Amino acid sequence: MLHVPIDVFFALVVIVSIISGFLGALVGLGGGTFLVPLYTLFLGIPIAYATGASLISTIATSSGSASAYVKDRITNVRIGMGLEIATTTGSIVGSLTAAFVYAHHLEYIIYIVFGVVLLSQIYFQMERSRFELPKPIKPDWTTRVFQLHGEYYDEALKQEVKYYGVRWWLGETIMFFAGFISGLLGIGSGALKVLGMDWAMNLPMKVSTTTSNFMIGVTAATGSAIYWAFGLIQPILAGFTALGVLLGSMTASKILPKITNRSIRYIFTAILAFLGVEMVLRGVGIIH
Amino acid sequence: MPRNISFEDIIGWTLRVGVLISAVFIIFGIGLIYVHRGAGIYTFKDLVAANSPVNTSILPVSYINSRTVMGLNGLAYVLIGLIILMATPVVRVAIGIAQFAHERNWLYTFITAVVFINLMLAIFVIPALVVK
Numbered sequence: 001m002l003h004v005p006i007d008v009f010f011a012l013v014v015i016v017s018i019i020s021g022f023l024g025a026l027v028g029l030g031g032g033t034f035l036v037p038l039y040t041l042f043l044g045i046p047i048a049y050a051t052g053a054s055l056i057s058t059i060a061t062s063s064g065s066a067s068a069y070v071k072d073r074i075t076n077v078r079i080g081m082g083l084e085i086a087t088t089t090g091s092i093v094g095s096l097t098a099a100f101v102y103a104h105h106l107e108y109i110i111y112i113v114f115g116v117v118l119l120s121q122i123y124f125q126m127e128r129s130r131f132e133l134p135k136p137i138k139p140d141w142t143t144r145v146f147q148l149h150g151e152y153y154d155e156a157l158k159q160e161v162k163y164y165g166v167r168w169w170l171g172e173t174i175m176f177f178a179g180f181i182s183g184l185l186g187i188g189s190g191a192l193k194v195l196g197m198d199w200a201m202n203l204p205m206k207v208s209t210t211t212s213n214f215m216i217g218v219t220a221a222t223g224s225a226i227y228w229a230f231g232l233i234q235p236i237l238a239g240f241t242a243l244g245v246l247l248g249s250m251t252a253s254k255i256l257p258k259i260t261n262r263s264i265r266y267i268f269t270a271i272l273a274f275l276g277v278e279m280v281l282r283g284v285g286i287i288h
Numbered sequence: 289m290p291r292n293i294s295f296e297d298i299i300g301w302t303l304r305v306g307v308l309i310s311a312v313f314i315i316f317g318i319g320l321i322y323v324h325r326g327a328g329i330y331t332f333k334d335l336v337a338a339n340s341p342v343n344t345s346i347l348p349v350s351y352i353n354s355r356t357v358m359g360l361n362g363l364a365y366v367l368i369g370l371i372i373l374m375a376t377p378v379v380r381v382a383i384g385i386a387q388f389a390h391e392r393n394w395l396y397t398f399i400t401a402v403v404f405i406n407l408m409l410a411i412f413v414i415p416a417l418v419v420k
Contacts, residue, residue: 006336006337009336009337013336043338044338049338049340049343052343059374060310060311060373063303063304063373063377063380064304064307077384081384081388081399082399084403085403085406088407092414095410096414099418145395147395218377218380218381218403220377221374222407223410224374225410225411226410226414228374229344229345229414230345230418231344231345232343232344234340235347235366235367236321236335236366238370239314240318242370243318
């Protein structure tokens with residue numbers, strides 16, 4: 001437990017939420033990835049409240065940035081809606097699992113799973129976006145039935161990009177797990193959503209990331225309704241976390257174009273690794 | 289509907305306005321709590337502390353009523369802000385149903401309706417079933 005006056009605690013929570021939103025937006029993971037470990041490891045906030053606040057903040061950042069992306073017409077609303085069947089179902093199962101875990105005081109499970117998810121991000125951070133556009137794969141029956149196609153104007157490539165997706169069922173399967181993790185850990189699980197669209201469905205990176213961001217808000221709204229019912233949301237904490245993360249991510253989006261070099265990515269990955277290891281150690285009871 | 293306004297614009301606009309309105313309520317509510325050093329029967333410390341006993345399981349939607357709103361109870365304003373924030377994606381999905389129906393795309397009208405049903409399950413049905 002942190003022993004500081006309540007006003008200092010209040011200020012620390014605001015600062016940590018802004019920093020989390022900033023870091024999350026810079027690496028494209030959303031605020032929750034940094035927020036939950038920082039809240040639980042350094043501010044003594046119970047993990048149930050930390051994940052509840054994180055889930056609420058995820059809705060704010062997704063809605064805030066999705067509105068800009070939808071205007072750009074890169075987001076594929078149809079593919080996004082189709083995949084939300086799986087993310088919302090996964091989120092319901094994941095949030096009910098989280099409620100069960102907290103009711104039975106099995107918090108260590110959340111710490112360990114969270115730590116493992118953080119550590120797995122290191123791989124994605126190192127591997128991602130080597131190709132801007134995917135190599136075309138032969139369309140399958142799902143391409144036609146589920147109308148998995150679209151086009152957008154790519155500013156960087158200065159050309160109109162036409163694309164189509166494949167393996168809708170594989171995308172849906174991964175989206176169920178993305179929804180489950182989102183509900184269980186109170187994060188957006190954008191990396192898993194991008195994996196579902198980019199790797200499984202062979203969609204262009206820009207379409208995957210913007211559509212993923214668009215979907216995160218609906219997934220998080222599903223989970224947060226269940227979190228609300230189970231009392232996993234501490235309203236004041238959730239309120240200023242949402243504001244702080246929103247402010248941090250908006251600041252990051254302004255300076256993002258200026259700092260995309262690799263060395264900065266390595267620093268963030270090191271922070272992810274440190275937080276991931278700490279969460280696992282806390283989960284197995286080595287540190288308290 | 290005028291032809292020059294697309295569903296994409298309506299969705300983008302809804303999301304942005306939803307977040308803005310909810311932020312205004314949350315900021316106003318937290319400001320009130322800070323100024324009053326609490327809200328209703330709860331002290332500032334009760335509301336802000338890491339292990340605060342004040343969570344959503346003891347705050348029914350009826351906490352937001354004319355007495356708390358007119359009485360400038362900060363907690364009620366924060367709750368309104370949070371509910372608006374959570375409702376924003378729900379409204380977005382509802383607009384999606386209208387969009388696909390307008391395009392006569394019946395497969396996606398159905399798919400989006402299922403997403404909407406999932407949301408309604410999570411918001412109304414599951415809480416009623418599992419929480420007494």
